[in-house]
Amino acid sequence: MICALGAAICFGTASVLQAVAARATEPGTGSGVDAALFLRAVRQWRYLVGLGLDGAGFVLQIVALRHLPIYAVGAAMASSLAVTAVVAARLLHVRLSGREWGAVAVVCAGLLMLGLASGAEGSGTGSTALGFGLLAAAALVLLVGAAAGRLPDGPRALVLGLAAGTGFGVVEVAVRLIDSLTPREFANPALYALLLGGAAGFLLLTSALQRGSVTAATAGLVLGETVGPALVGVIWLGDRTREGLTWLAILGFAVAVAGSLALSRFGEPESGAGAEPGPGADSGPGAGAPTRDS
Template structure:
């Protein structure tokens, strides 16, 4: 249990740091594209094009963030094998707390008192969960259910990508939620994967859960990148928290046999609900203020970030173009 908790906390730290670095890289890339006013940077619905998303992914900040994501994935996969999913996924999803704190330094976002209080609520809820958690289930399931997991992953990522591209600039929260569902499917797939313990390569390669992990992981990273490009980092990550935590936690109890300690079921349920609510509150109260009506920014703020889940254009600083100076028709949805 202790090793699993330490592993999950380390994964959370990697994911949280990676999210902020990816947000920095996405924002820089979006501003460069806006300055160039080059065609093909947005879809007809106002969302980022595949080419603009690819350009965001080659900034050094984004690449370092992606490396941290892969490290976090490995640590999270180990945690999913050592802990009940309702505990491992919730601890990992607490990366929103890391994201919010690091945003103070890297994105010049100031945390409010309600946001600090929400962070405290999340930490307290994680203590409740760790206290109440019992042994994880076996994870042994019929192969048919692995096929269903693969189908669900393809539908979530494939259908979700089409829907997000159709909605364009209005899809920030949806993209975050779908990426969370993808990462949740990844966690479930890791838990049920055959051929791991003991290691048996033919069983591993023949398990549909392996391909569900690949589809859900890669697709989840893409949708999270899109969410960062068109919405705030806290808002996108909060939606991801809900998708990544709630569904896997429920599946772990109903399908995989995860359980709490005898007599502590109420504490596990309370901790789970409070942790998710607190994580969402971090994003809700942490939505940065927009620029003032006269176009001036808050003192000490590097940029004004989208309010209302990406509905308000961002403004730049220094020599970078502001929302007032962007060429007509260019992208105004720089990520936070």
């Protein structure tokens, strides 16, 4: 669980650093899948630091997935939105309200309940059909991302974030279907689903953060990488809770995800809600609010 929470801290911090870098990057074609945008963004040190944190977070996530049910790791990943909100308050100059701090406390309470109720990871190994299903889902993520490029900025960020979260959710499940990095695993469709889902997630999340809200994009990310993978873990991979504590695990999962989504609703960095005006700023409506280029 410590590894899962460490991964959430890495991912949450990386999201804001990558958002700052992506918004300072020249816009591309507006397509949901914009590989050129990634190549332009990666020239900035903040994006590179974010990628480094993503890499560290991914290693910690793999360790957690080898010891905990997917639903517990997924909820811990959802807490990255609490980290995103706090770091965004620092880097994007948005003051967190008491309501937002309350949501952070709710997320922590949900994770505590999950930590108490979670059992060991399931013993199920899945099937070849599940591996091919993951590969198809990863390909579908790319198609949805391309179609989302035509949406307005608000829903665009949410849909791209949701698609990116689904891609990362594919990675979560695929990790459980890969026994070891042996030559035999090169015939495992889960390996290619992991690579395609991870790459699609990075591309779509970068495009989502380039225009639109950090927290809206991350809210979609939370939904995509928690609900679906948790169900797959319980139904197909045998994830269970400690005896008699199923109700606590369900409650903890719901509370952690709901608290994270509450942060996405009330913490909009680009709206400037509660932002402190800078020295000499005008006192009129919207004064001092950071713009999408800040």
